Amino acid sequence: MNQYNSKATPDDPDRLPPARRRRAHRLLAPVEVDERAAFLDTVAHRASPSFDFFLFSLLAGAVIAGGFLLDAPAILVLGALLSPLMAPAVGVALGTVIGSGRFFFRSLVGLLVGSLLVFLVGWLAGYAVRxxxxxxxxxxxxxxxxxWFNFLVLALGAGLTAAALARSAHSAVLPSVALAYGLYLPLSAAGIGLGSGEMFLWPDGVVVFSLHLAWAAMFGAFTLAIIGFRPLTLFGYTLGGVVVLVGVLLLIGITGAGAVFGAQMALPTPVPTATSTVTLTVTPTLTPVPPTATSTLTVTPTLAPTATETPTPTATPVLALVVAGESGGAHLRAEPGFQSPSLALLANGTLVQVLPGDIVEEGGGSWVHVRTLDNKEGxxxxxxLATATPAPNW
Structure with a gap:
């Protein structure tokens, strides 16, 4: 009696059906159990945060904060290029797709610590604004x-970084710049807003960072699942489903928070535009007088003008344009002074009405009371401001 001594495992590529064998060759992750475990250990080691990650996060945060203070987009791009490899973000996606709660939270904490360094540097830079x-x-x-353009860049960056990090840590450096740009820039803006006292800047930045992080983790997990990563246990599917569900609920909840709280959160401020209005003028009218007949004379009808009300002259409103030079706009503040809360950011060319009253000197500057076309006063x-004719007391 012949005995078959070879031990075939369900994951042995030679014993798989042809269709599964072709699909396994297209996957990046190994098929055999032992090789898969070793491969997961290698990728997990690459996705773990290191000391270099925190050091370069601090350096990138300083450069990005300087770019915000100078309003220089080129310096912001330089800060994203100096950012470390965003391996912990891929680690969050990897922990989601393989169902490892411990690795998921370890990567998330590492990413949040690096992000906190960027936020603190921005907070210190905000005090420099004061x-x-x-x-x-x-x-x-x-x-x-x-x-939506930022979400598109984040989706591409998360997918390419996850796929590249699964192959080699060095090949993931370039697509990781897109992740750093989408995560670190809004967080640095939030820190500057908190330090400078901007009322709506820092919560908007935190909201954008949270949504970008959930978006990047979700697309990174999808990419890793496509290239062959699977949960190690049945609980892994539950963890991945919960993470995706929380991300979707967070996206829906944050985008609807403006309707709940009656304020805009992380949405562009509408800029009013000037519209032409028709001015009505009063014109005199002629009323015909009916003729009266007599026995000897026939009176022909004559036209006699009737008196009309004389319009009372009103003061012509003084209009001005916002001209802030290279800064691109000016803040409309609630009270005179640089420390007063900002109500809106008016772009260059915005038309405002100068309200009657004296100019207030506060904080080394001359402040004018104005009203925008959407009836905001500040x-x-x-x-x-630039006017065609000088305003009274100006």
Whole structure:
């Protein structure tokens, strides 16, 4: 009696059906159990945070904060290039797809510590705004807003970084820049907003960072699942489903928070535009007088003008344009002074109405009371306005 001595495992590629064998060759992860475990250990080691990750996060946070203070997009890109390999973000996705709760939370904590360093550097830079002259922080406000282009860049960056890190740690450096750009920039803007006292800047930046992180983890997990990573146990499917569900609920809840709280969260501030209005003028009218007949004379009808009300002259409103130079806009503040909360960021070319009243000197600047076309009233620096005719007391 012949005995078959070879031990075939269910994951042996030579014993798989042809269809499964072809699909296994297209996957990046190994098929055999022992090789799969070793491969997971290798990828998990690459995705673990290291000392270099925290050091370069601190360096990148300083460069990004400087770019926000100078409103220089080139310096912001340089900060993203100096950012470390965003391996912990891929680690969060890896922990989700393989169902390892311990590795998931370890990667998440490492990523949050690096992000906290970026936030603290931005917070310190925000205090510099209070010491120096007031800065418009146009780029900080821009990166604290939701944009579908940023979500697209994050999806591509998360997918390419996860796929590249599964092959080699060095090949994931370039796509990791997109992850750093989408995660670190809004967080640095939030820190600057908290340090400078901007009312809506820091919560908007934190909201954008949270949504970007959930988006990147979800697309990274999808990519790892496509290239062959699977949960090690049945509990892994539960963990992955819970993480995806929480991400979707977070996305829906944050985007609907504006309707719940009656305020815009991480949404662009609408800029009012000037519209032409028709001015009605009063014109005199002629009323015909009916003729009266007599026995000897026939009176022909004559036209006699009737008196009309004379319009009372009203003061012509003084209109001005926001001209802030290279900063791109000016803050409309609730009260005179640089420490007063910002109500809106008015872009260059925005038309405002100068309200009657004296100019207020506060904090080394001259402040003018204005009203925007959407009936927002506030104070703005007189040096940032341009009028066709000088206003009274100006």
């Amino acid at each position: 010491i120096w002259l007031p800065l418009p922080l146009t780029m900080a406000h821009y990166h604290a807003q939701l944009s 104070w703005i620096l007189a040096t940032l």
